[in-house]
Amino acid sequence: MIQPKNFVKTVLSWQAAHGRHQLPWQHPATPYRVLVSEIMLQQTQVATVIPYFERWMTRFPTLQSLADASEDEVMALWQGLGYYSRARNLQKAARFLVDTYNGEFPQELTDIQSIPGVGRYTAGAIKSFAYDEYGPIVDGNVRRLFCRLFGVEGVPSTSKVDKALWQLAEDYTPNQNNRRFAQGLLDLGATLCTARNPKCTECPFADHCVALHTGRVSELPTAKPKKTIPKRTGHFLWLQKDSELYLEKRPEHGIWASLWSLPELGEAPTNATLKGSFQHTFSHYKLDAKIWTLTTIPNDTVAEGKADKWAAFDDLTDIGLPAPIRKYIEQHSR
């Protein structure tokens, strides 16, 4: 088993030579920029995040500007990125930091982790990237790297394996050069120790890698047993008046929370015409969406308790809509 001092030294030198040094959030790596990037990067690839990050920082350059923004504008900027609770949590975080810490960031790991939307990984990332201080991280990249390098068996999401991985992270994280070390871990996982076709011949840890030596690179980390995802049918209402479309704001919880959308109906309407349909696969179910139209516009369209509005097609760009709903509207609005 490679010694921590050796491990750190190798990660640092590899990162300097082969790591990523031009990611937008690295320059400058202020606490706010690191927070925004880390939240956006949760379960989301770097290439996808970059344009969102640039737009976000232009519109919300400071914690205060984000705290002052309307939820609709926050959601509009996040639209298309997915996992929308992240957007609401990010604004909650801004307001929390302004209210609780006078707009500053706390320094202690446990205090950082008390920020809305910030879990153990993100807290460690902020410590490492923003402060260049000790902050262990275990994300998908580190998980893959550690499971292979140390030959960790078992499904990583189980508490036993998860605990072992965090223990390794704590033990192998140095007390200096943390920014470069953390970046090196992520870069190793993202560019060499990848899920498919890892580049073991280029890996600086090839000599020490348990998985490589035992021919188990493709077996580690242990895959989680997959379960079949269910199918659901959703009914949506297309209500058009000239060049305007009727929209409702979705609830604070559940799928597409806090976005605007074609109104979703509880069941198939009896007095409507089927306009079209589309399929959409989420991480946890398949949606068979049916789009219905009414031939006559009712006078009382409002579902009680929900915000609603008529929106011009030309104005939809600045409204946060679910990606497949936006796609459907674009394909059927002319």
Place this chain on the structure above:
DNA sequence: CAAACGTGGCC
């Protein structure tokens, strides 16, 4: 602790 929570890219 399992489930909820999005979307786009890749092979």
Place this chain on the structure above:
DNA sequence: TGGCCAAGTTT
């Protein structure tokens, strides 16, 4: 084409 994967957190 369909399953897998991506800088996880919350409930």
